Amino acid sequence: MNASAPESDAAADLDRLRRTLGAPEFAWLVARIRKRAAEGRELTGPITLAEADAEQRRALDVLLGRAPSRGRSLTAQLGELDALVRDSGLHPGGLRAAIEALTGPIPDLRADAAAEQTAWEAAFAPLDELARTSTIAAGWWPQRSAGSLLRRLSGSDPRAARRLAATAADVLGALPAGQGVTLPVFAARTAGDAHALDQGRPLGTLVYAALESWALSYGRIDATAIPKPELRRLIWAQAGVGLDELSTRVLTLGLPGNPLDPLGRVLAACREAGEPCVLTLRQLNRGGDSPIVASERDVYICENPAVIDAAANLLGNQCPPLVCVEGHPSVAARVLLTRLREQGAKLRYHGDFDWGGFRIATTVFDLVEARPWRFDADTYLQAVDRGIGAPLTTGEPCDTPWDPTLRTALATHSVRIEEEHLLPELLEDLRAGMESNT
Numbered sequence: 385m386n387a388s389a390p391e392s393d394a395a396a397d398l399d400r401l402r403r404t405l406g407a408p409e410f411a412w413l414v415a416r417i418r419k420r421a422a423e424g425r426e427l428t429g430p431i432t433l434a435e436a437d438a439e440q441r442r443a444l445d446v447l448l449g450r451a452p453s454r455g456r457s458l459t460a461q462l463g464e465l466d467a468l469v470r471d472s473g474l475h476p477g478g479l480r481a482a483i484e485a486l487t488g489p490i491p492d493l494r495a496d497a498a499a500e501q502t503a504w505e506a507a508f509a510p511l512d513e514l515a516r517t518s519t520i521a522a523g524w525w526p527q528r529s530a531g532s533l534l535r536r537l538s539g540s541d542p543r544a545a546r547r548l549a550a551t552a553a554d555v556l557g558a559l560p561a562g563q564g565v566t567l568p569v570f571a572a573r574t575a576g577d578a579h580a581l582d583q584g585r586p587l588g589t590l591v592y593a594a595l596e597s598w599a600l601s602y603g604r605i606d607a608t609a610i611p612k613p614e615l616r617r618l619i620w621a622q623a624g625v626g627l628d629e630l631s632t633r634v635l636t637l638g639l640p641g642n643p644l645d646p647l648g649r650v651l652a653a654c655r656e657a658g659e660p661c662v663l664t665l666r667q668l669n670r671g672g673d674s675p676i677v678a679s680e681r682d683v684y685i686c687e688n689p690a691v692i693d694a695a696a697n698l699l700g701n702q703c704p705p706l707v708c709v710e711g712h713p714s715v716a717a718r719v720l721l722t723r724l725r726e727q728g729a730k731l732r733y734h735g736d737f738d739w740g741g742f743r744i745a746t747t748v749f750d751l752v753e754a755r756p757w758r759f760d761a762d763t764y765l766q767a768v769d770r771g772i773g774a775p776l777t778t779g780e781p782c783d784t785p786w787d788p789t790l791r792t793a794l795a796t797h798s799v800r801i802e803e804e805h806l807l808p809e810l811l812e813d814l815r816a817g818m819e820s821n822t
Contacts, residue, residue, distance in 0.1 A: 409443035503542035510553035524597035561624040626715030629666035634717040647671035658700030678729040687735035704817040732757035737801040739779030773801040
């Protein structure tokens, strides 16, 4: 016998124990007893096998010294078995000790579960704490799917999950980011790895899930008609982060450039020629402090490039400053509009009269406190009365804080009026705006 065996095992008749309870006919009984003990339940009361064969029935009847039993089910009283094991010398420690001698130590599943629960609570703690202070995490982290995602991304390892959650909390806690930062730079700054937030990386997947929940749940974006690659760009842009410096851009016309600044000279040349100018985030990030001279000027903002095109064709170098966000504002557009506001420009916004257009407008108004430019219920209702527009068939309704009656008007008439429908009025405003700016 192994010298390291417990004293109780040394006193047990292990050979006889294996020949009896270790027999195949008792495999079901041993497994049930082991499971009950591991769950922390008392080894008392009945234990039943619903469908017993003849060998299982005969073996238990012989062990208990009882007359042959009948029926489909087979029942044993655990207290009786425990006494038999002790009294017969199979094992002086009783039934539990006998099962451990046959099958190895019985785990304490309740203690293991409690330890695992404690480990996962520690893993979740960084995001629990963040959710109390971060609007981005507050609506996402309590969801069951968020915890399940963290478990999956960490391979169900609480220690790996805690490391991942702590880094994700650092990243999310730094959002929304300062305008003009790109994803690789932001990732290097917050996670120590420029590619940590790339698509498909565990941290990138977890952080993006939080951002997606935040952007969609709060109605910032209606994702129903946006392709996934574009949706990813827009969601990161909502948090102030551009995927890179060259693909994020903003379309402009007539912005007055500072001739002492390299980017300002580009803008000045485009304005003099009456030609639109596309500015990338790289140009905006690398320009001087004041490439644009727009203090106290009216700067018009539109949603669609068709307005820029028509204004360039009709007004040329007489067009007042005009910025096109081309749908949901890119990071470049956000940077430009923020700088214009900081310079003291008076910003005015117009967009499509539909639910998507209202969401874009809300983003712009929240970002730079612009004023509506023919973007109110009166303008909409006048256009409807003139028979302009088409049936509104898509999009989820949303509020219009700059004019609460506008939501009601659109919901009532269900007519979508695109910006292009009102081009004559917008161009007339721009013509008048040029005169007021000179």
